[in-house]
Amino acid sequence: EVQLVESGGGLVQPGGSLRLSCAAAGFTFRSYWMSWVRQAPGKGLEWVANIKEDGSEKYYVDSVKGRFTISRDNAENSLYLQMNSLRADDTAVYYCARESGSGAFDIWGQGTMVTVSS
Amino acid sequence: EIVLTQSPDFQSVTPKEKVTITCRASQSIGRSLHWYQQKPDQSPKLLIKYASQSISGVPSRFSGSGSGTDFTLTISSLEAEDAAAYYCHQSSSLPWTFGQGTKVEIK
Numbered sequence: 301e302v303q304l305v306e307s308g309g310g311l312v313q314p315g316g317s318l319r320l321s322c323a324a325a326g327f328t329f330r331s332y333w334m335s336w337v338r339q340a341p342g343k344g345l346e347w348v349a350n351i352k353e354d355g356s357e358k359y360y361v362d363s364v365k366g367r368f369t370i371s372r373d374n375a376e377n378s379l380y381l382q383m384n385s386l387r388a389d390d391t392a393v394y395y396c397a398r399e400s401g402s403g404a405f406d407i408w409g410q411g412t413m414v415t416v417s418s
Numbered sequence: 419e420i421v422l423t424q425s426p427d428f429q430s431v432t433p434k435e436k437v438t439i440t441c442r443a444s445q446s447i448g449r450s451l452h453w454y455q456q457k458p459d460q461s462p463k464l465l466i467k468y469a470s471q472s473i474s475g476v477p478s479r480f481s482g483s484g485s486g487t488d489f490t491l492t493i494s495s496l497e498a499e500d501a502a503a504y505y506c507h508q509s510s511s512l513p514w515t516f517g518q519g520t521k522v523e524i525k
Contacts, residue, residue, distance in 0.1 A: 359512050
């Protein structure tokens with residue numbers, strides 16, 4: 301079965317760090333761009349970052365540049381998001397998503413909740 | 419950054435009615451526009467890619483059209499299970515962006 305499973309969310313204080321993981325199964329992970337997309341409580345979807353198949357290219361939304369780092373381990377079929385200097389407005393459900401050839405997100409994980417609060 | 423503006427923000431619709439949601443881009447994006455459905459407490463689900471291409475397993479009552487800056491998602495005959503939020507998304511130019519969402523409620 302094709303699936304993505306996120307983990308690593310939780311409660312963290314402002315200024316703290318958290319590392320999210322996304323385990324892929326059922327498809328050739330190394331053949332796809334991958335993204336992180338987040339959704340603040342009661343709000344819409346926001347793309348956060350993506351990474352090329354081999355990890356050689358990475359892109360970020362301006363609001364997380366310099367604070368978040370996306371990475372992947374194709375041998376482990378895993379995607380990561382290292383989040384540093386967390387702020388209250390980073391509070392959201394974080395989804396990992398597979399980018400199809402068209403750029404559409406055709407597979408989504410179930411999401412992991414990140415809460416930044418003192 | 420390309421801004422996507424959806425309308426309406428909210429729609430209350432009777433079953434079997436036709437639903438039309440529009441998405442306008444702040445600049446031309448060709449056909450690099452995709453539509454998602456998100457039901458409460460669920461992850462988003464891809465409905466339509468490249469403006470009008472259907473997705474396997476998605477009911478045929480969902481269709482998309484448009485190119486350039488103006489796009490439409492149509493639900494030809496609304497069913498109760500279609501109560502959800504709908505989002506458009508562009509993959510023409512980074513950063514990828516989403517519309518603000520349209521919530522469809524069943525009357």
